[in-house]
Amino acid sequence: MKIDENMSVLDLVKEMDAAGVFCAGRLARALDIFVEMVSDPDTTVFLGLAGALVPAGLGQIFADLIQEDFVDVIVSTGANITHDLIEAFGGQHQKGIEGDDTDLRRRGINRIYDVYVSDGAFMEFEDKIQQIFRDIDVEKRREGIAVYELINEIGKRLKDKKSFVKVAADKGVPIFCPAITDSILGLQAWLFSQLNPLKINILEDLHQIINLAYESKKSGAIILGGGVPKNHILQTMLITGKGFDYAIQITLDRPESGGLSGATLDEARSWGKLKSNAKSVDLIADVTVAFPILVAAAKQKLKEL
């Protein structure tokens, strides 16, 4: 690699490509796969979001990817949706707050590694989300609403253009959240359901994402972190019997512990979740560094095509 003082991000990744080995080589290979999958109009692109990516400041990148038609389907943890909404409702993710965790509790501050959210932001979230729940058609709530529909109903009511939940609703990109009850958003839904009609129909979510997989001509997966989003995206192609054509995963989880989060994408070939000739890369890297590089380089490369 040769580094100089006037490099664009794409220039840098081209140097990594020339070296072509270790983690840097894999990042360069991820760029090729990313560009190929998002630029092919026949490819349905699934984006998986696990880990505290919105608190880390990546939310707007997701919003822009949706806005610019790079992504067709999102599968997210409930936490990333909750934190997107907190910001859309005017709450803040703060940095640089000091004190140990017991002190923080005393002061009503919740920590996510080195990001901080006040109890006040969660109270504001409660006010706003309960209002939105009330605002959704009662018949729909009574008969059972799929999670992706619920998130779409929320997104339609937002004004913050940096919110990926809003942009997804505007663009008709479904957001699936298989473990909705495992989040503050889910807890709020339950609270609402104690006094108001609300049923959640998760089998309908499964139906819808499987349909999207069936109807896809080709398919690609961009998996940030592991967890439920990773498994959910991969299992969707398992049941269709088609297998993904493209797949990129970015995680620091290890394969050796045997869980799905750290499993290689090659393992997914044995299940038929990836086609045997699928283009794939496992990028062992921190998402908050690797994904912004990948997106910046891809945007420039796509512009140059």
Place this chain on the structure above:
Amino acid sequence: MKIDENMSVLDLVKEMDAAGVFCAGRLARALDIFVEMVSDPDTTVFLGLAGALVPAGLGQIFADLIQEDFVDVIVSTGANITHDLIEAFGGQHQKGIEGDDTDLRRRGINRIYDVYVSDGAFMEFEDKIQQIFRDIDVEKRREGIAVYELINEIGKRLKDKKSFVKVAADKGVPIFCPAITDSILGLQAWLFSQLNPLKINILEDLHQIINLAYESKKSGAIILGGGVPKNHILQTMLITGKGFDYAIQITLDRPESGGLSGATLDEARSWGKLKSNAKSVDLIADVTVAFPILVAAAKQKLKEL
């Protein structure tokens, strides 16, 4: 540490305790917390299961912990339940199979790190689980069944005493699975629902686990792996405003990536998920090694009390 040729597992952990530092010291501290929490009849013990723990051979340990009243509530990934059922239905987790992942697919073999499950085992699973679904009272299925109730209905119909799903049903220990649709079991439930009445009421699950938390005098968490089970157990005490009194987590996930799976238990104090004076330990270790040691040492220590 002094190691000799006639050591029980408890003897070994006592040596680790005498050293008292690094990972070995934390394992010894985990033993103290484990024993204190499971031996206190006033403490409701929540066990979280993430990662491929049943394929790794730990399923019977969970069954025995339930049988011996060590554990009151389980929160699991769908995969651990699916693989428990595969074994209960006569399917096998095999080892020592060779070939790359593309070969394996050709031969109908699915890989989980170094464990292998045939397509045949999944077909057998499908036959048996569809039969069980049919067997559940249709009214219950029509009006909406909570996931923990569904798993209990399944468990009641099993005969394999090594199955933790069966033993939990026998003992009345609820198994929560917030991301049921993110598993083969969930896909089977969806398949069934295409032709038969079946509604799943996940808000009822949330209701039930929150009730259990409210009603607990004291509470403890044993968290194996991260993911949804970890978050779900911790958030339960968030909403009750009580906080856990004891917590042990065993994982190789890193805190630095910022996600909840690798977050320290101290971070959970800032949220009030742990009491400020809770006894807790983060054990950075592989679950398949550390947990069997912990259980073996705890059983011997409890016997000696």
Place this chain on the structure above:
Amino acid sequence: MKIDENMSVLDLVKEMDAAGVFCAGRLARALDIFVEMVSDPDTTVFLGLAGALVPAGLGQIFADLIQEDFVDVIVSTGANITHDLIEAFGGQHQKGIEGDDTDLRRRGINRIYDVYVSDGAFMEFEDKIQQIFRDIDVEKRREGIAVYELINEIGKRLKDKKSFVKVAADKGVPIFCPAITDSILGLQAWLFSQLNPLKINILEDLHQIINLAYESKKSGAIILGGGVPKNHILQTMLITGKGFDYAIQITLDRPESGGLSGATLDEARSWGKLKSNAKSVDLIADVTVAFPILVAAAKQKLKEL
């Protein structure tokens, strides 16, 4: 795995062996290889010590392995030797000291993760080691002494039977330390050399360890942590062109970063450092937990043979 209340460490590892997969399965395989290599009188066993293993409390395990003729050659970081000597000179590794790192400095306390050593212990170390240096034959010092000879001279002058440096000297097991100057012991040697004759002949160390490799009928490597000890042991068999017959490594380092510390033992086959049919296992585990288990189980198994 089936865990009960009366298990010896060997019983536990047998259960892990029956499961036979994931990290637990590798631990069981490590036991087989360990027992086979140490019980074969024709096998020269090299033990590599990297990481703060003596501060973690493992020093006496090493001393006992040497005493009981399990190990023929040691390659260590300078730190492990330094800390062994600190204890042999009456200094202490303490635990449970509180305060942040700036506070600790103010109080003259040096931190190694959660182990603490006072400046006083290092002063005591300086007094004693300078005395020992003076005590070594001046002709030997003047003409150039190999590091393994220097460490042997030190070991011969110790009285603490828990010191692996002493026991190695008593038993004639050489301790190699290729990066001696990269340690407090090395800094002390340099200090001494400023006013006294002392030359260190590191090429003689290389000569000696290569001779030991050449003369071995069969050879085995037990590598704890990575770093210089790992590479040094492996390169020894590279230059002899023989390759190890047995190898076990225990580390949490990752292969994906590409460095030798985390490299798989299979990679070493491509270099000829391991024979192509060598029995080897990569154990991805914390040394302070995995190695005591391995030794306890091996001692019991050897007794039963």
Place this chain on the structure above:
Amino acid sequence: MKIDENMSVLDLVKEMDAAGVFCAGRLARALDIFVEMVSDPDTTVFLGLAGALVPAGLGQIFADLIQEDFVDVIVSTGANITHDLIEAFGGQHQKGIEGDDTDLRRRGINRIYDVYVSDGAFMEFEDKIQQIFRDIDVEKRREGIAVYELINEIGKRLKDKKSFVKVAADKGVPIFCPAITDSILGLQAWLFSQLNPLKINILEDLHQIINLAYESKKSGAIILGGGVPKNHILQTMLITGKGFDYAIQITLDRPESGGLSGATLDEARSWGKLKSNAKSVDLIADVTVAFPILVAAAKQKLKEL
């Protein structure tokens, strides 16, 4: 973060700085510290090289940093020097070679993760390095040569301007290699010494690096990977009693295993290796990705100053 299609690497890191948290935030902080330390003429900058950084393609970056006066002292593993020389002698690091490790051995190919070096390249290395050894003044060799002098003698005889060993020799930047015998270069030195006069005086290396530390007005450490280079750089300031003013480390090693490689830089404060008010950052990232970004952004920022 906001990513667009025309970003320079510096633009990207500025977005990471605005987010300011998680790994991306630390990368941005590393940039500030890097720029501050290299642009201060009073600061002696130590660069530590561990891991297979030259095989990964980073060698020319180091050469350029030396050429442009960013770096004053280098501490390296023997492997990075060996691989720099292999390339300077016309040998190659190849990529994309297939086959398992036993096959590779049969074909005379040595693997470093996904980089491949032929036995032929090592033979060429042997020819050339033995010639250089012969070429060095025999008196110097007979009386004992420090490692940094030996490497300087080698560097002076190279022609490849991409070689950091050559550029360092040209610029008078010393390269220390405390574990020289733990490398192919060291093995070659030993081979040479079997038939020719050659003594290596490692205490002189220690003398020289300590002098450089004593004479520095201010000091900074850039530590890539852990191992001997990390410890060696840090211990240098320990013995001077001064402590570093700036420090950056980039590694994926974990602190929890307790070894120095993964230890936090805060731990080094307790030893006085860092000043209590030193500016420092632990960047948990792959070096092959993070360091090129850091250098590219720093060069642009320095140009703009």
